[in-house]
Amino acid sequence: MALKVGDTVPNFQAKATNGELFDSANIIGKKPLVLYFYPKDDTPGCTQQACSFRDNYEVFTDLGAEVIGVSGDSTASHEKFAAKYKLPFTLLSDSDKKLRNLFGVPTALFGLIPGRVTYVVDDKGVIRFIFDNMSGKIHIEKALQFLKKII
Template sequence: MAALQKGDKIPHFKAKDTNGNDFDSATLLGKKPLVVYFYPKDNTPGCTAQACSFRDQYEDFTDLGAEVIGVSSDSVASHQKFAKQYQLPFILLSDANKKIRKLFGVPTGLLGLLPGRVTYVADKNGIIQLIFDSSMMPTKHIPKALEAIRKLVS
């Protein structure tokens, strides 16, 4: 499947969330702006820094009416531990079979060895307004996403 582009609609997807509950993107798509970020692995230095940066600015996103969703292939148990350890207030989805990653067309990073790190920002209609792809600058995703959300709601 080809990678999603700016202007494309975020596809419908389902996965297990941090609490092992079934998450359905239909509950949010078309209702509020979304930040969906794909990251390689829980508890690695870059991913932890990225998750904590989203955590520290989470209120800024929610104040603008947006929701943040983190996606990796880690298990629900791994996500629970990660979210608890770093007090992550946003949704983490377990994409163990990499279905969501494939649906979005997220490329692999670092010579194809690691899952890619890509952030998608969609307006309340589910239309992608920003795609930020940078494996080497995990904390840069947050200001980029926040800036895009601010433009959507202004």
Template sequence: MALKVGDKVPNFISVDTNGNEFKSQDYLGKQWIVLYFYPKDDTPGCTAQACGFRDSYQDFKELGAEVIGVSSDSTASHLSFKKKFNLPFILLSDTNKKIRNLFGVPNDFFGLLPGRSTYVINEQGIIKMIFDSVTAKAHITKALEMLKKR
């Protein structure tokens, strides 16, 4: 069952770029979170999306939000991707797709590719917006609009 707007995000555990354990409870319920799921490190659309979040990262921070990217890539892949494009935010490795399945992120292109979805979560851990689109850069705009109008 996919999470929807109004749902409280359950706690989850993952691994960050440095191989450290990431506990969602350290972030959820404390500040706004922009959690975005993307298909794969170092592909054209995902790179454009990550660089868009990077370029607007200060705007997100000023609006009180932390950006967190999630894909099924390994921590080594994430570390390389993060360094190559100077990404200032957290990337989580979801190799077993547990987080993707927890959120119910749909696949794109007739189920062939992992979906691209962004969740804006408030400081109580409640989902306030879900944006699903293959248009990578639109995710940044939609998330910023949501944070500005709250």
């Protein structure tokens, strides 16, 4: 069952960029969160998306929000990707697809590519906006637009 607008995000844990265990309870319900799922590290669309979040990261943090990216890549892959592009936010490894399944992130292109979906979660832990689109360009704009409405 996919999470939808109005649902409270359940607690989850995943390996973070630094190899440590990330616990959602440290953020969810305490501050707004922009959680974005993307297909793969260091591919053109995903790099463009990550760099757009990087370039706007201060805008998100000034609004009190955290940004977290999620893909099925390993923590080693995430570390290289984050270092190469100087990403200031956490990337979570979802190699077992537990987070994709928890959120109900669909696959794209006939089930061949992991989907690209962005969730805006308010400071109470409730999903307020979901944007599902394979173009990495417009997720940041849509997330910021909606985040500004709920702050």
